[in-house]
Ligand SMILES: CC(C)(COP(=O)(O)OP(=O)(O)OC[C@H]1O[C@@H](n2cnc3c(N)ncnc32)[C@H](O)[C@@H]1OP(=O)(O)O)[C@@H](O)C(=O)NCCC(=O)NCCSC(=O)C[C@H](O)C(=O)O
C-alpha cells in the first residue's frame with residue numbers, strides 16, 4: 296500500500312471514529328422526548344411560542360362572508376382578535392361581486408371603528424376571481440392591514456400573487472406595510488411549504504417593500520378533500536400536517552393558525568381541539584361562528600395558573616443564579632416544586648410571560 300493510500304485509510308478511520316463518538320455522545324446526552332416536556336401538574340401544558348416575531352395576536356380568526364351585511368354589522372359587538380372578510384368559499388359564485396363591493400364600502404366608511412384586525416380573504420390565485428378581488432382591495436383609500444390568500448400550492452402561486460399585488464399597488468401614494476397570510480390546503484401546498492415561504496419572503500424583500508409574510512393558516516377542510524379523506528372528530532388523520540405546518544412556521548418566525556372546527560354547537564369539542572392546537576404550537580385558530588370566539592381566545596391565552604408558574608419559576612431561577620454567581624447561560628439544573636429545571640424550561644417560562652404581556656398590551 297502506498298503512503299498516500301495508508302494516509303487516506305487512516306484519515307477515513309478517524310472520520311468514522313469521530314462520527315461514531317458524535318452519535319453516541321448525542322445519544323447519551325439527549326433526553327428522551329417525554330422528559331423535555333414540562334410537567335405542570337394540574338395545569339394544561341400550553342407551550343407558547345417565542346413572541347418576539349409576532350406582531351399582533353390572532354388567537355381567533357373569524358370568517359364573515361363578505362356579502363352578508365347582517366353578519367358584518369354584528370362585528371361591532373364582538374371581541375375578536377382578527378376577522379377575515381371573506382370573498383372565497385363562504386361566498387357563492389353569484390355573490391362574489393356583492394362581497395367585493397360590501398367590503399369596499401365597509402373600509403371606506405366604518406372599518407376604523409372596529410378594534411380587532413380586519414383582514415380580507417381573497418379568492419385563490421387559480422380561481423379566476425383573485426385579480427378582481429385584488430383590484431378592488433387595492434383601490435380602496437384605506438388598505439386592509441392583512442390579506443389572506445387561500446390555496447397556495449406552489450412557488451408560482453405565491454409569486455403570481457405578489458406580482459399581482461405589486462402591479463396593482465404601484466403608483467399608490469401611500470405604501471403602508473401590510474401583511475400577507477397564506478393558506479396551506481393541499482398535499483402539494485404542504486410538501487412545498489418551505490419553498491413557498493422562502494419565495495414569499497423574498498418577494499417581500501425591501502426592494503418591493505410594503506409587505507410582510509405574517510403567517511400560515513391550515514385549511515384543513517380543503518386539505519381533506521384534496522387527500523380524499525374524511526375528517527374525524529379527533530382529527531387524528533391531520534396530526535402530521537398540523538405539526539409540519541407549525542414546525543415550518545417556527546423556522547421562519549411566522550404565526551401558525553389552526554384548522555376550523557365546523558361543529559359550531561359543540562363547545563367541549565372545540566375547546567379540546569383548541570387546547571390541542573395551542574399545545575402543538577399554533578398561535579390561533581380559525582372560527583366560523585361568534586360563539587366560538589371566547590372559547591378559542593381563552594385556549595390560546597396562557598391561564599392564570601400557568602402564568603403564576605412561569606413567574607415563580609423565573610424568580611426561582613434568578614435567585615438560583617444570584618446565589619451561585621452564574622449567569623443565564625452558565626446556570627445548570629436546579630429543583631423547583633419537585634421538578635428538575637434547566638435552561639429550556641426557563642425559556643418556556645419566559646415565553647409564557649412575554650406572550651401573556653403581549654396579549655394584555657394589545
Ligand atoms: C355557520 C353559519 C352559516 C351559521 O349561521 P346562522 O344560522 O346565522 O347562525 P346563528 O343563528 O347561530 O347566528 C347567531 C348570530 O350570530 C351571527 N353570526 C353567525 N355567524 C357569524 C359570523 N361568521 N360572523 C358574524 N356574525 C355571525 C348571526 O347573524 C346571528 O346574529 P343576528 O343576525 O343578530 O341574529 C354562519 O355562522 C356562517 O356563515 N359562518 C361563516 C361560514 C364561512 O365563512 N365559511 C367559510 C370559512 S371556513 C373555511 O374556509 C375553511 C378553510 O378554508 C378550510 O379549507 O378548512
Ligand SMILES: [Mg+2]
Pocket residue numbers: 384445480514515516517
Ligand atoms: Mg379552504
